[in-house]
Amino acid sequence: MKARTRTNLWFQLALVLTLGTLMAWGPAVPVQAQDVVVKVGNIIPLSGPSASVGLQGKQAREMAVEEINAAGGIQSLGGAKLVMLYADSESKPEKGVAEAERLINTEKVHVLTGCWNSAVTYPVTAVAERYGIPFIVPVSVADKITEQGFKNVFRIAAKDSWWTRDQFAFLKDLQEEFGTKVSKLAFVYENGDWGKGFAEQWKKLAAEQGYEVVLDEPYPSTATDLSPVVQKIRRARPDVLMLVSNAADAILLTNTLAEYKVNLKAVITSGGGHADPSFLKAAGENARYLFDIVEWETDINKPGAQEANAKYKAKYGQNLTGEAVDAYLAMYVLADALERAGSLDPAKIREALAATNYRSGPGMIVGYDAVEFDETGQNEHASLVMVQINDLGQGLERITVWPKGARRAGYTPVFPMPAR
Amino acid sequence: MTRRHYNKMAAAIVLILAFGLPLVVRSATYLHILVLLYFYAYLTTSWNLVGGFAGVLPLGHAAFVGIGAYTSTILYLQYGISPWIGMLVGGVLASFVGVLIGLPTFKMRGAYFALATLAFAEGIRVMVENIDRLGPFVLNGPRGLQIPPLKLGLGNLVFASKEPYYYIILLMLLAVLALTWVIARSKLGYYLNAGGEEPDAAMALGVNVARSKLTAMAMSSFLTALAGAFYAQFTLYIHPKSVISLDLSFEIAFIALIGGRGSIAGPVLGALLLRPVSDFSRIYFGDTLPGLHLVIFGVVLILVMIFQPRGLQEPLTRAYNRLLDRLAPGQTKELGT
Numbered sequence: 137m138k139a140r141t142r143t144n145l146w147f148q149l150a151l152v153l154t155l156g157t158l159m160a161w162g163p164a165v166p167v168q169a170q171d172v173v174v175k176v177g178n179i180i181p182l183s184g185p186s187a188s189v190g191l192q193g194k195q196a197r198e199m200a201v202e203e204i205n206a207a208g209g210i211q212s213l214g215g216a217k218l219v220m221l222y223a224d225s226e227s228k229p230e231k232g233v234a235e236a237e238r239l240i241n242t243e244k245v246h247v248l249t250g251c252w253n254s255a256v257t258y259p260v261t262a263v264a265e266r267y268g269i270p271f272i273v274p275v276s277v278a279d280k281i282t283e284q285g286f287k288n289v290f291r292i293a294a295k296d297s298w299w300t301r302d303q304f305a306f307l308k309d310l311q312e313e314f315g316t317k318v319s320k321l322a323f324v325y326e327n328g329d330w331g332k333g334f335a336e337q338w339k340k341l342a343a344e345q346g347y348e349v350v351l352d353e354p355y356p357s358t359a360t361d362l363s364p365v366v367q368k369i370r371r372a373r374p375d376v377l378m379l380v381s382n383a384a385d386a387i388l389l390t391n392t393l394a395e396y397k398v399n400l401k402a403v404i405t406s407g408g409g410h411a412d413p414s415f416l417k418a419a420g421e422n423a424r425y426l427f428d429i430v431e432w433e434t435d436i437n438k439p440g441a442q443e444a445n446a447k448y449k450a451k452y453g454q455n456l457t458g459e460a461v462d463a464y465l466a467m468y469v470l471a472d473a474l475e476r477a478g479s480l481d482p483a484k485i486r487e488a489l490a491a492t493n494y495r496s497g498p499g500m501i502v503g504y505d506a507v508e509f510d511e512t513g514q515n516e517h518a519s520l521v522m523v524q525i526n527d528l529g530q531g532l533e534r535i536t537v538w539p540k541g542a543r544r545a546g547y548t549p550v551f552p553m554p555a556r
Numbered sequence: 557m558t559r560r561h562y563n564k565m566a567a568a569i570v571l572i573l574a575f576g577l578p579l580v581v582r583s584a585t586y587l588h589i590l591v592l593l594y595f596y597a598y599l600t601t602s603w604n605l606v607g608g609f610a611g612v613l614p615l616g617h618a619a620f621v622g623i624g625a626y627t628s629t630i631l632y633l634q635y636g637i638s639p640w641i642g643m644l645v646g647g648v649l650a651s652f653v654g655v656l657i658g659l660p661t662f663k664m665r666g667a668y669f670a671l672a673t674l675a676f677a678e679g680i681r682v683m684v685e686n687i688d689r690l691g692p693f694v695l696n697g698p699r700g701l702q703i704p705p706l707k708l709g710l711g712n713l714v715f716a717s718k719e720p721y722y723y724i725i726l727l728m729l730l731a732v733l734a735l736t737w738v739i740a741r742s743k744l745g746y747y748l749n750a751g752g753e754e755p756d757a758a759m760a761l762g763v764n765v766a767r768s769k770l771t772a773m774a775m776s777s778f779l780t781a782l783a784g785a786f787y788a789q790f791t792l793y794i795h796p797k798s799v800i801s802l803d804l805s806f807e808i809a810f811i812a813l814i815g816g817r818g819s820i821a822g823p824v825l826g827a828l829l830l831r832p833v834s835d836f837s838r839i840y841f842g843d844t845l846p847g848l849h850l851v852i853f854g855v856v857l858i859l860v861m862i863f864q865p866r867g868l869q870e871p872l873t874r875a876y877n878r879l880l881d882r883l884a885p886g887q888t889k890e891l892g893t
Contacts, residue, residue, distance in 0.1 A: 229700065230798050233791065241584035259702055259793035266705040266716050266792065284704045 172216040174474055176201075177239035179232050179250035179260060182224040189252055189459050193274070194222060195452045196460035197249070199444075200467035203498060210471060212478035218471070221245060225256045232256035236263040246480050247272065249466055252459065254278035261289045270486040272470060274462035275431070282514040290489050290509050292469065293431065293462045294518040300337035302520045303404055303429055304345060306538045307376065310402070314551050318401060322351035322374035324365060324389070331357075331380040334406055338378060350374050357382045366392045375401045383409040387418040394422035394556065401552035402427060404522075416525065416532050424532065425553045426525045431458025432503060433523050433536045435544045441501040461502055468499025469507050503542045524549050559884050566876075574726055578719045587718035591790065593831040594725040595783060600811045600823035601732045602779035605772045607809065608818035609745060611752020612662070612769070613670040615805050616677030620650040620777040622684065622800035624784025629701045629794060630693050632712075639713040643785035647778040654777030655770055662769045674805065681800040700795025703788065713789040721790050728786065729824075732779055736820050739775075748772055749818075803850070807834070810853045814860050816867020825869050830856070 178197060181190035201218045209215040221243055223235035232251050239245045240263065248264050248271040251257045257276035264271035265286045273281060273291040277299075282291050294302070311318055323338050325331035331354060342349050351372040355365050362385065369377060377400050381389060386409030393403075405428045409415060416423060434445055434455050444464070445456045456464070469492060477488035494500070494507040503521040510516045522538035528547075536542055537549045581587055603617050627649055628642030661672045685698045695701070705714050715721060739745045750758035751765035758765050788794045807830075815826020833856075834849040841848045864870055 229793065229795060233793060237588065238585065241588070255699060259700075262702055262705055262792045266714075268716075284702075285706055286704065 172213055172480070173219045174210060174213070174216055174247070174480065175219050175221060175243060175245040176470065177221045177223065177236075177243060177245035177248045179223045179225050179235050179239070179248065179256070180252055181227040181256070182222065184226040184228070186227045186253055189457075190224075192454075192457055192460040193252060193463040196448070196456065196463040197467055199448060199451060200464045200499065204467060204471045210474045212475050213480070216474075216480075218467070225251050225253065227253045227256060229256050229259050233259050233263055236260045240264075240267050240269050245269065246482055247470060247485060249274065249463075249470070250276075252276060254281065257281055261286055264288045268486070269482050270489055272466050272489070274466040275459050282512040286513065287490075288486055289513045290469075290492075290515075291513060292466050292507060292515050292518065293458075294520050295514060296333070297337055298518065299406060299429055299520060300334055300341060302522070303338075303378065303406070304341045306427070306429075306522045307402075307404065308345070309538065309540070310549070310551055313549075316401065316552055318375040319348055320350045320372075320374045320376075321347045322353070322369055322372050322377045323349060324351065324353045324355065324369065324377065325380035326357040326382055326385060327354035328357065330408070334380045355385070357385050359385065359388075362388050362392050363396070365389070366396050366398060369393070370396055370398045377403045378405075379403065379410070380406045381409040383412045383414060386410050386412070386415050390415075390419040390422050390426070397556045399553075399555050403553075405429070416534075420532070421527075423525050424527060425550050427537070427549075428523050428525065428534065429520050430523055430534075431520060432456070432461045433521055433534055435534075436501070436503060436521065436536050436542050437545055438501050438503075438542060440498060444498075444501050465499040465502055465507070468497055469494050472497070503536075503539060505541065526550060559880050562880055562883055575723075578722050584718050587722055589831070589835045591718060591721050591725055592835070593827050594722075594729045595787060595790075596807065596811055596831055597824045597827035598725060598729045598732055598783050599780060599808050600815070600827060601729070601736055601820075602776050602783070603808050603812055604736065604817060604823050605739065605748075605776040605779075606769070607812055608822070609740070609748040609752060610769045610772050611748075611818075613666075613809065614673040615670045615809055616657075616673035616675075617777075617780050617808050618800050618802065618804040619677035619680045620654065620780035621784035621787065621804060622680060622794075622796070623650040623653060623777075624781025625788040625794045625799045626684070626695065626701070626784075627781070628785035629703060629788045630695070632703065633701060634692075634694065638711055639785055639789050640711075643782050646785050647781040650781035650784075651774040651778040654773045658770045658773040662766055662773075674802070677800065677805055678802065681796050681802075684796045684800060696795075698796060700793060700798070701788075703792045705792055713786075714792070721786075725783075725786060725790075728782065733820060733824070735775075735779075740820065744768055744771060752818075806850070807853070810857060812867075814853075814857055814868060816869030819867065819869045819873075821873070822867050822869040825872065826867070829868065 180193050181187055182194065197220060201220055205217045209217045221239060223239055225232040225235060236248060239248065248269055251260055252275060254276045257273055258278060258281055261271060261281060261284065265288050268288060271289050273289060275293040276291070277296045279295045279297050282289060282295065307318060321342055323335050325335045335352065335354070339349065351368060351374060353365055353368055355362065379389065403426045405426060407429055410428045411430055448456050448460070472494050473485060473488040473492055477484045490509055492507055492509055495505065504517045504519045506517040507515050508517055519539060521536055521542060523534040524537045525532055526535055535547050536544050537547065577590065578587060581590065599617065599621065603614065606612060606614050624643065624646035627646030628639045631637040631642040631645060632639050657673065657676055661669050664672060684695055687695050688697045689695065703714065708714050708716055747763050747768040750763055751768060755765050784799060787799065811826035811830050812823055814830060815824070816822030830853060833852050837849040837852060860868060
């Protein structure tokens with residue numbers, strides 16, 4: 137009997153203590169809510185061959201996340217802050233997969249982003265899909281990344297096949313703007329995977345849009361003399377010459393074309409060697425009036441772009457790049473989705489991302505006007521930017537000309553090219 | 557209680573532990589490590605049929621892992637054939653290739669055999685890396701193949717959690733251990749042992765050494781390929797460097813040599829010891845000292861070869877026997893290998 141009373145006494149004491157503790161902690165609950173954080177796992181190449189672009193992606197993410205957190209974090213989650221976790225892929229697929237497993241299973245991240253190298257991004261999509269973790273891909277161009285029927289992959293930037301699509305869209309707009317008709321095209325490209333892939337798309341697009349292909353010429357990128365190719369171009373008499381070149385051959389072709397005084401209405405190139413800083417130095421005046429396709433250019437005419445670039449340059453000592461801008465935008469797209477999701481449940485975040493319609497805000501410093509994902513997870517509005525190389529009195533520079541909404545204020549493209 | 561009882565009890569305890577582990581280990585990361593541990597124990601046990609019993613040192617078993625992984629993945633991706641069937645097809649293909657390699661190389665002795673198998677596996681890797689398409693089959697060269705985890709379930713051998721993989725590889729490991737146990741007590745086992753230790757003497761006694769070695773090779777490569785298919789389904793992504801790499805071939809040999817080749821327990825003991833070293837050195841030193849685990853393996857191998865040339869299974873078996881002597885004295889029956 138006595139023992140039972142004692143048990144009761146202990147029980148009552150425990151009850152009082154428990155209730156008391158609960159009451160004491162009661163008002164403290166909002167404090168805990170403020171400690172809610174969104175864990176963002178980022179897999180990027182921080183060492184190895186792609187380390188420099190990986191670093192740009194990391195810096196751009198950091199800048200965006202600092203801004204988002206400073207502006208009060210995610211309001212619908214009680215001002216939750218974004219916490220960034222970085223993992224180095226070393227540009228190796230198996231490392232990327234291992235890190236994705238670790239970030240999801242050990243670090244319990246709510247969202248993944250990455251991985252720049254298409255070869256790494258591709259296997260990581262399967263890991264994210266298996267665990268149902270939304271995976272935002274700022275830049276990784278391989279088409280197949282969003283063509284696997286996965287629900288958890290969201291790509292912000294344009295995919296491979298859109299580069300050629302945009303070159304042709306630009307060509308069409310150019311003809312309309314200047315009233316000059318283009319009918320004959322010449323395709324000259326390096327004979328690797330990249331060049332052949334582009335040429336295949338070009339031929340399809342030319343057939344669809346009623347252009348006549350007067351020359352279809354692959355060449356080895358390592359050639360030391362390209363005058364036979366240039367002779368062929370001259371004889372074929374195209375209106376527009378389209379090129380895919382690596383570094384040395386881009387310079388050689390451009391200089392040889394000038395030497396033989398080949399007259400063309402326009403030359404449209406595909407980044408790569410033509411976007412390399414060494415190209416403008418070595419080709420000089422011969423490169424003038426050439427149109428090149430890129431992801432982003434610093435002179436882009438978008439509200440906030442100059443400011444963001446200036447801030448980035450002050451912070452990290454270099455200009456924003458296409459890769460960095462997409463990573464920067466990705467963080468704002470994520471913040472927007474989290475705000476609408478109001479939950480840390482990956483499935484809810486995925487739903488919110490799928491319903492994204494991001495049109496204005498600090499992240500919108502890219503060449504296109506909106507982020508909206510189609511059912512494959514590809515941003516439908518992503519597009520590329522065309523630049524023209526010209527000298528406006530300060531030496532040769534790359535001037536954004538297309539899409540028209542992003543064109544440098546006060547600049548009119550030169551088309552057709554003046555005769556040499 | 558007799559020794560038999562104790563042996564049975566020990567086996568039961570190990571089995572209960574193995575099957576119950578996922579109930580305690582909830583972390584996906586640790587389960588992943590355990591799955592790979594069993595995977596390597598399985599590979600090494602399969603390797604052991606040739607490398608242990610037949611007394612030669614094959615260093616190219618990654619080629620069979622690759623054949624299994626690629627066959628089942630290609631059949632699944634391109635023709636929608638269940639990986640379980642693809643696994644068997646891969647196994648048959650691998651044993652065919654195994655016999656092809658065995659025919660000329662089993663005539664070689666010692667290092668020559670090791671080098672020939674090593675060169676062969678490297679050759680296959682370089683070929684796969686440079687072939688995008690082989691007839692109607694898409695290999696994708698160095699970019700590898702990915703299995704989309706869209707249709708989950710046992711039929712497709714794709715799961716969202718690690719537990720099913722854990723039990724499947726555990727059952728595979730137990731099956732291959734049982735098979736090894738049976739073979740070790742069969743005529744084939746004695747032939748292999750005789751041919752491995754004293755081939756001339758064995759032949760003089762009328763043992764067809766070459767044929768028993770080829771049989772062992774066919775079985776070993778068949779079993780290895782099954783694990784390759786399992787690995788593809790487990791990681792969902794294979795490429796030449798992941799499934800046909802030299803590292804993989806070496807790691808199998810390391811585990812066997814350190815654990816004790818030619819014994820049943822050796823490969824499992826080796827995997828138990830070396831896999832955690834490999835995983836944790838990768839987790840903690842992966843960034844600063846990549847490849848550290850191979851250095852540690854090397855050091856361990858040297859030490860084991862100097863002090864325990866028959867592998868770690870030997871002192872452990874002896875300790876176990878001594879324990880049994882204490883518990884059931886007077887019955888000095890030798891415990892099987």
